[in-house]
Amino acid sequence: MKILHETVQTIPRLPFKYYEHDPLTDINVAPHWHQGIELNYLVSGTTLKFVTDGQTNEYRPGDLWTTNRRVVHSASGPTEVDWVEFGLIIDDDFLQTQIPASANWQLTLNGAASSKTHPQAYADVRQQLVTIHDLLTTPTTDLLRLQILSHFYQLLVTLGQTFTVPLTATTVSPNLTLTDTVMTAINQHYAEPIDGNTLAEQFHVSLTTLNQ
Structure with a gap:
């Protein structure tokens, strides 16, 4: 199965990509x-099946969830249903510039379970996201951009304070130079067919090392 690098339209002068x-x-x-x-x-x-790195979660209307950076994910659901879904993809360079510790973030926001554990923070994230969605329905002026950013910053604060845990030692790559090199190559050639064996051969490592 071909895995794609998703490209979503960037909104000028806003540090995230919006999708609907x-x-x-x-x-x-x-x-x-x-x-x-x-x-x-x-x-x-209705129920949406969302797969991240081979693990399936089911989300229902009203659910919020995050997908961590560089994680392969997919979604599936009945075709005859009227779906309404939207979200943001946060610019990683911006995030790590503003919050250097975010390089070590592992997001834990995961639907109904998170709503029960942290009801107020969950509601806050949803309200900020909905407000951003509503503001984006009008042409983006300088003042509107600042208003959007105010909600976006608050959303980041809530995520960082409530819905993150540090990466564990087993999830941190033992070879950051290799990781950066491979990610650069993928970013440059994402529109071309890419698989693990080809990358492993290109960078003279085993497939096991590459996957780690």
Whole structure:
């Protein structure tokens, strides 16, 4: 199965990419990844199956969840349902510039379970995200951009304070130079067919080392 690098339209002078499900298409999304952290909100529809690195979670209308950077993920659900879903992909360079510790973030926001554990913070993230969504329906002026940023910054604060844990030793790459080199190559050639064996051969490492 081909894994894609997802490209979403960037909004000028805002540090995130915004996406909204197109009602003229089905909800199924092929396995893909991107550099930044993704925040998703399923507004309406039915049960959505969301797979991250081979693990399946089910989300229902009202659920918020995050996908960590560089994690392969996909979505699937019934084609006859009227889906409403939107979210943000946070620019990783911006995030790490503003919050250097975020390089070590592992996001834990995960639907209903997070809502029960941290109801107020969960509601705050949803409100900030919905407000950003509503503001983006009008042409973006300088003042509106500042207003959007104010909600975006508050969203980051809540995520960072409540829905992150440090990466464990086993999740940190033992070869950061190799990781950066390979990620640069993928970013440069994401539109071309890429697989693990080819990358391992290109960088003279085993497939096991590359996957780690």
